Amino acid sequence: MEISVGVQLVFVNAGPVTLDDRGDLVFPRLPAGPGVYRLELRAADALQVYVGQAANLRRRAWEITGDLTPTTPRRGGSGSF
Structure with missing residues (x-):
């Protein structure tokens, strides 16, 4: 029995990761x-x-930013996800 499987990944550009005025990472939504x-x-x-x-x-x-609680921004997390 032969099984053929294919996977195609399409990356959608979510936008740039930037730095805010404090130098914290800001990810796009x-x-x-x-x-x-x-x-x-x-x-x-x-x-x-x-x-x-x-x-x-x-x-x-x-x-990635080191903050697991989006409601409480800390250094490295801007809360903008």
Whole structure:
């Protein structure tokens, strides 16, 4: 028995991750559902790319900034998810 399986991933640009006036990360509004993400961090002479999956993309963004409670912004989390 032969089974053929294919997977196609389409990345939708959610927008840029920026810094606010305090230097905290500000993510664009992300869905609270599951998905695959690609995060590019660029510096003048370097590029880091992270690809992962999450059951809740919005929560994963909060985990990246080090804050698991979106209602209580802390350094690294602007509360704008």
